[in-house]
Structure formats: C-alpha cells, structure tokens
Amino acid sequence: AQSVTQLGSHVSVSEGALVLLRCNYSSSVPPYLFWYVQYPNQGLQLLLKYTTGATLVKGINGFEAEFKKSETSFHLTKPSAHMSDAAEYFCAVSFNFGNEKLTFGTGTRLTIIP
Amino acid sequence: DTEVTQTPKHLVMGMTNKKSLKCEQHMGHRAMYWYKQKAKKPPELMFVYSYEKLSINESVPSRFSPECPNSSLLNLHLHALQPEDSALYLCASSQERTGPLNQPQHFGDGTRLSIL
Numbered sequence: 001a002q003s004v005t006q007l008g009s010h011v012s013v014s015e016g017a018l019v020l021l022r023c024n025y026s027s028s029v030p031p032y033l034f035w036y037v038q039y040p041n042q043g044l045q046l047l048l049k050y051t052t053g054a055t056l057v058k059g060i061n062g063f064e065a066e067f068k069k070s071e072t073s074f075h076l077t078k079p080s081a082h083m084s085d086a087a088e089y090f091c092a093v094s095f096n097f098g099n100e101k102l103t104f105g106t107g108t109r110l111t112i113i114p
Numbered sequence: 115d116t117e118v119t120q121t122p123k124h125l126v127m128g129m130t131n132k133k134s135l136k137c138e139q140h141m142g143h144r145a146m147y148w149y150k151q152k153a154k155k156p157p158e159l160m161f162v163y164s165y166e167k168l169s170i171n172e173s174v175p176s177r178f179s180p181e182c183p184n185s186s187l188l189n190l191h192l193h194a195l196q197p198e199d200s201a202l203y204l205c206a207s208s209q210e211r212t213g214p215l216n217q218p219q220h221f222g223d224g225t226r227l228s229i230l
Contacts, residue, residue: 043118043204043221044157090156101170104156 002027004093006105014113019063019078021108023091026072033074034092034102035065044090050074061085086112117141120205120222128230129195135225137188137205143220146188148180149204151224157204163188164210195229202226 007022025031032051036044048059055067065076074091091105118139127133137146145164149157162170163182177199179191188205202224 041223041226043120043206043223045221046219092156101159107154107156 002031002093002095002103004091004103004105006089006091006108008108009106010109010111012111012113013081015083016080019076019081019085019110021076021089021091021110023065023074023076023105024072025074025091025093027093027095029095032094033065033067034094035059035063035074035076036090036092036104037061038088038090038107040087047076047089081110081112083112083114086110118205118207118220118222120203120225122225123223124226124228126228126230127192127195129197131195132191132193134192135190135203135205135227137190137222138186139207139220140186141207141220142185142209143207144185144210145208146182147206147208148188148190149206151202151204153201161190192227195227197229200227200229 003026005024011021013019034049035047037047038044047063048057048065050057050067056064058064063076063078065074067074076089087110089108089110092102094102118137121136125133147162148160150160151157159172160174161168161180166182166185177194181189181191204224205222207220
C-alpha cells in the first residue's frame with residue numbers, strides 16, 4: 001500500500017536554528033511529493049513539490065526539500081527558523097500520473113522558541 | 115490573501131437543520147474539491163468535481179450533498195448532520211483534475227462547522 005510517514009508529530013527549534021521536518025514514503029512506483037503548510041485557522045498552502053527532474057526542490061518562504069530515492073525520503077529544511085514559521089506541516093504523496101488523490105501524512109507541528 | 119473564498123467562516127447548526135457551505139474561485143480552475151479536516155488530523159478528501167461534473171465521491175454519507183452550479187462555484191449542502199461531522203471543511207481548486215502537476219494547490223481557509 002502507498003503511504004507517507006512523518007516522523008515527529010511535534011518539533012521545536014530555536015529562532016535562527018535549522019528546521020528539519022522528516023517525511024518518508026512507501027511506494028513501488030515513482031512518487032510525486034508535496035509539502036503543505038497550515039497556519040492556525042487557515043487552509044493549506046503549497047510550499048513545494050517534487051514531480052520529476054532535479055531532486056533538490058526550492059519552495060516558498062526559504063524552504064527546500066530533497067528527494068532521496070535510496071532513502072525513500074523527502075525531508076523539508078530551512079536554514080534559519082523564523083517565528084512566523086510556526087505552523088502545521090503536512091507531507092503528501094500521489095502516485096501514477098492521472099491519479100489526483102493526495103495521501104497526506106499525519107502532520108508535524110513546528111514550534112519556534114524565541 | 116487566499117484566492118479560494120469560503121463562506122461562512124464559522125457555522126453552528128443543530129442536527130435537524132439544513133445549511134450550505136459555499137466556495138468560490140475566479141482563477142479559471144476546472145477542478146474543485148471538498149475536504150474534511152478533524153482537529154490535529156490531515157485533510158480527508160470528500161468530493162471532486164471536474165468540469166462541473168462529480169468525478170469522485172469518497173463514500174461520503176448522503177447527508178452531505180455537493181453541487182457545482184458553474185465552474186467558479188462549489189456548494190456543500192448539509193442536512194441531518196451528526197456531532198461527529200463537526201470539523202473544518204476545506205475547499206480547493208486546481209487547473210484540471212488529471213495528473214499530479216494539477217494537484218489541488220489552492221485551498222480556501224475553510225468553514226469551521228459545529229454540530230450541536
């Protein structure tokens with residue numbers, strides 16, 4: 001079965017420190033991978049996506065993620081955390097061109113410590 | 115500011131009431147989606163409309179009735195809901211339905227629904 005796992009339901013980092021949010025997927029076919037962010041009382045906003053091509057993907061707000069097939073991972077990083085990064089982050093995956101269904105991970109709540 | 119507008123932002127209704135949620139986008143997108151999100155959980159897909167036709171129903175109970183009057187509007191009609199239906203209901207849109215490059219990338223801020 002296809003799935004995506006986010007390690008760590010809660011992550012806390014100090015302001016200015018590296019942000020690392022982990023996402024691993026399980027699939028027998030090449031996946032299409034996404035990171036979404038959800039701020040309190042808001043909908044989801046697409047941060048970045050990987051479909052094909054370059055494995056290092058840059059997104060909005062200084063975030064980036066690297067697709068590592070050998071590790072079945074798509075971890076999200078940001079070099080320096082900002083207070084405004086506090087939010088819920090969802091990794092999502094879809095498989096097979098033409099399949100528009102997204103499978104979301106359980107989410108990671110990011111807290112920024114002043 | 116979100117490009118997908120959902121109204122109302124909050125809704126409280128009794129189990130015997132009939133109400134509707136509204137979603138509107140003016141980006142020319144031809145696919146629209148309803149998701150349900152419980153607290154501290156990821157969104158769950160409910161319905162997908164493609165070119166104003168219902169293309170996916172994820173086995174949603176009939177007390178939820180979607181409607182797509184035109185390419186810019188998506189409604190969700192609610193009747194005889196249960197307390198467990200209390201959740202955040204999110205609408206999303208994308209250019210077209212097919213292919214991951216056209217995944218729903220534009221979400222509204224949702225309607226927070228409480229069933230008494």
